[in-house]
Amino acid sequence: RNWTSIKSYTDIKFEFFEGIGKITINRPKVYNAFRPETNMEMLDALEICRERQDIGVVVLTGEGDKAFCSGGDQNVKGVGGYISENGVPRLNVLDVHKAIRALPKPVIAMVNGYAIGGGHVLHVVCDITIASDNARFGQTGPKVGSFDAGFGSSFLASHVGQKKAREIWFLCEQYTADEAEKMGMVNKVVALKDLEDTTVQWCQTMMKRSPLALRMIKRGLNAELDGQRGLMEFAGDATLMYYLMEEAQEGKRAFLEKREPNFQQFPKFP
Ligand code: 2NE
Numbered sequence: 001r002n003w004t005s006i007k008s009y010t011d012i013k014f015e016f017f018e019g020i021g022k023i024t025i026n027r028p029k030v031y032n033a034f035r036p037e038t039n040m041e042m043l044d045a046l047e048i049c050r051e052r053q054d055i056g057v058v059v060l061t062g063e064g065d066k067a068f069c070s071g072g073d074q075n076v077k078g079v080g081g082y083i084s085e086n087g088v089p090r091l092n093v094l095d096v097h098k099a100i101r102a103l104p105k106p107v108i109a110m111v112n113g114y115a116i117g118g119g120h121v122l123h124v125v126c127d128i129t130i131a132s133d134n135a136r137f138g139q140t141g142p143k144v145g146s147f148d149a150g151f152g153s154s155f156l157a158s159h160v161g162q163k164k165a166r167e168i169w170f171l172c173e174q175y176t177a178d179e180a181e182k183m184g185m186v187n188k189v190v191a192l193k194d195l196e197d198t199t200v201q202w203c204q205t206m207m208k209r210s211p212l213a214l215r216m217i218k219r220g221l222n223a224e225l226d227g228q229r230g231l232m233e234f235a236g237d238a239t240l241m242y243y244l245m246e247e248a249q250e251g252k253r254a255f256l257e258k259r260e261p262n263f264q265q266f267p268k269f270p
Contacts, residue, residue, distance in 0.1 A: 001196065006048065011038040013063070014045040020203045021045070021055040024063050031067035031114055035076045036084035039092040046099045056207040058103065059199055060126060061110040062119075065192055068109070068135065071117025072146065093118055097125045097151050101222055102233060104215040106206050110199045111135045112192065116174070117144070121152030124159065124185065127218060130199050131177040132192035137185070138174040154225060159185040212241075 003015035003022060011034070013024040023045050025032040034042075049058045062068040072093065076082050081089030100107045100122075109115075109126035117140040123129045131137075141147040147169070157165035160183040168175075180186040190198045206214065219237055223230035242248045247266040254261035 001200065007045065009041040009045070011035070012041045012045060014041075014048070016055070017200070018204070019054060019056040019207050020059055020200065021049040021052070021057070022059045022061065023049075024061050025069050026063045027073075028062075028064040028066065030073055030075070031070035031116075032062035032064075032119065033070045033073035034082075034093060034118065035073040036082050036088075036090040036092050038073075039090075039096050040084075042096050043092075043099055046096070046103060049105065050103055056105060056211060057203040058105060058107045059110050059203065060100075060107060060122065061112055065113055065132075065134070067114040067116075067119070068111040069116075069119025069122050070114055071119045071121075071140065074144070093122070094150065097121070100125050101151070101226070104218070104237070105211070106203075106214060106218065108199060108203060110195060111137075111177075111186070112195055116140055117146070118148065118152075121148050121156075124156050125151045128202065129180075129186045130188050130190065130195065130202060131180065131186045132195040133177050133189055134192055135177040135180070135186075135189075136174045137177070137180045138172065139169050140172050142169065143172045151225075156185065158225060159183070 001017055003017045006014045006016050006021065011025065011027055013026050015022045023042060025034060025038060027033060027038065046058070049055050072082050078089050081091045084090050106128060107126045109123035109129040111123050111129055111131040113134060114136050115123045116136070116138055120137055120139055153165060153169060156168065164183055177186060177189040181189050188198065216237060219234040223234050247263065250263060251261050
């Protein structure tokens, strides 16, 4: 498959193929653990995915066949967060979570190995997870001095249920891809050699569907958990659709033409 580079970064690869934007965490020596710079690059790539009209679906994965992502890079964990190159402690992976959730396009986690700790949270926040049969899932936070009580807990619980989510966090054990699928936090498990083909097929199918319909489904499914922020995203898209209608155009035109708007011409749907 001929992936072409969209933009060069230090910690990630960002590529394109037939409507798919693929972001690969490219730090295999540390099992694709992220540092603050990795997250800054992912945020930049996600913003490009949002803007580009020719990208319909985003795939997030890790380099190699060992790990999807092993969470925060313990080598740069300091006091107050993960230390960025300018010495500032950060937890900016949370910004990546928000960006994935807000992106008005499907984001697919293509899990090619360990999805552990903050790497597990990353797949949890994606819309769909497709895993290879060698993938391993689990949290480690309470074992290594960390936790994610945000989407990494609440959204996980909406996949696997409250009891399982507590087990996953309280025990910090690892789970096979098959176990993860049975729990409801993985959509499909395939052989590693088939992982990319299957993911691309799922992307191609999604891209045949109405983008606006998928967008509204994602917004609606997010809204319940995201509270007022989720409603805001949903409402923003309702406004977008209203702006596409003659009724909204009439309001703007009347203002510019210094006349009363004629809204009575528009239907009042039951
Ligand atoms: C992933 C796992 C289970 C793999 O185990 P194994 O035995 O197959 O490999 P190994 O030897 O542990 O790891 C391979 C290499 O990758 C590095 C290791 O240090 C090792 O390097 P060398 O010794 O070969 O030089 N590596 C792996 N994970 C790393 C990491 N996170 N940071 C830096 N180097 C890492 C096993 O490696 C493992 O359990 N890794 C640690 C997972 C972990 O605890 N991650 C942090 C959790 S906290 C977090 O991510 C977080 C959060 O909870 C909330 C918000 C934000 C972040």
